[in-house]
Amino acid sequence: MSTTVGVSAFALWTPGGVWTNAAPVPGAPGPELASWPEAPALAQVHPRARRPHTQAVALVQLAHQLFSARAGATGGVPPAPPSREVDLLLGTVTGCAAADLDFLEGLKTRGEGFGSPSTFVYTLATAAPAEVALALGLRGALATVTAGGISGLASVARAAAHIAAGRSRACLCGGAELARLGSRRASGASEQDILALFLLEAMPEGAPWPQVQRWEVGFAPSERTAPECSPPAALLSLATAVARAGTEGTAQVVSGSSHEGHWARLSLASPGSR
Numbered sequence: 001m002s003t004t005v006g007v008s009a010f011a012l013w014t015p016g017g018v019w020t021n022a023a024p025v026p027g028a029p030g031p032e033l034a035s036w037p038e039a040p041a042l043a044q045v046h047p048r049a050r051r052p053h054t055q056a057v058a059l060v061q062l063a064h065q066l067f068s069a070r071a072g073a074t075g076g077v078p079p080a081p082p083s084r085e086v087d088l089l090l091g092t093v094t095g096c097a098a099a100d101l102d103f104l105e106g107l108k109t110r111g112e113g114f115g116s117p118s119t120f121v122y123t124l125a126t127a128a129p130a131e132v133a134l135a136l137g138l139r140g141a142l143a144t145v146t147a148g149g150i151s152g153l154a155s156v157a158r159a160a161a162h163i164a165a166g167r168s169r170a171c172l173c174g175g176a177e178l179a180r181l182g183s184r185r186a187s188g189a190s191e192q193d194i195l196a197l198f199l200l201e202a203m204p205e206g207a208p209w210p211q212v213q214r215w216e217v218g219f220a221p222s223e224r225t226a227p228e229c230s231p232p233a234a235l236l237s238l239a240t241a242v243a244r245a246g247t248e249g250t251a252q253v254v255s256g257s258s259h260e261g262h263w264a265r266l267s268l269a270s271p272g273s274r
Helices: 039-045 054-071 097-110 127-136 151-164 231-247
Strands: 005-014 017-020 086-091 142-145 170-177 194-202 211-219 252-257 262-269
Touching: 005 054, 005 151, 005 211, 005 231, 017 054, 054 097, 054 127, 054 170, 054 194, 086 127, 086 151, 127 142, 127 170, 142 151, 151 170, 151 194, 151 211, 151 231, 151 262, 170 231, 194 231, 231 252, 231 262
Parallel strands: 086 142, 086 170
Antiparallel strands: 005 017, 005 194, 170 194, 211 262, 252 262
């Protein structure tokens, strides 16, 4: 018998602001990313010779905001899982493009022998998520996945499958698309920067969370099984569906495909559904 999977908390950042456990309202600005109050702990991770890249800082801030909301939840909500048992799996198309551009700009400005070591360490797609794990004490598995425009949906589907099979108790998943250096873009793959994090957990009886009931992913380049979508559109659709499943009590389906042929489909149900 598989484990029931629930979405216990989620948080999004877009250039328009931050939303926690709520879908963004079109045209309505949200609050800014809250500063992380435990900055000295972050300083211990980073020696004075290193400076965290802006992408990593933003991810840490948003993840901290999500976990703070999860810890403060009331109304029959079970205790939050220990951080050492939380996996981290993020989908991304742009990956470390912003850090790559930052490093290359430094080479152009200072010369080929003077690249910034503090920026170079972020030229891997797993570098920014690793900072989240270090800063917040997550000790589970860590990986990034890319599947074109539905990379974020694919990460949620994979996380749900791991939890349902008993391979994981909880997983921080979603998508991270930051490809901007000042006013310049490092990648044209995404027309809008977005960070979207979803905390999936093994769902105990009576937990008031929307459920991830079914998940499917595949690759069919010659056959479109779902409409093509961009990473921001896919992640915003998922956040809206999770919010509606939780507040309206209605079943939701989110699906999409990428230009390359990747596709994903997630079915969400209201709390208490079986």
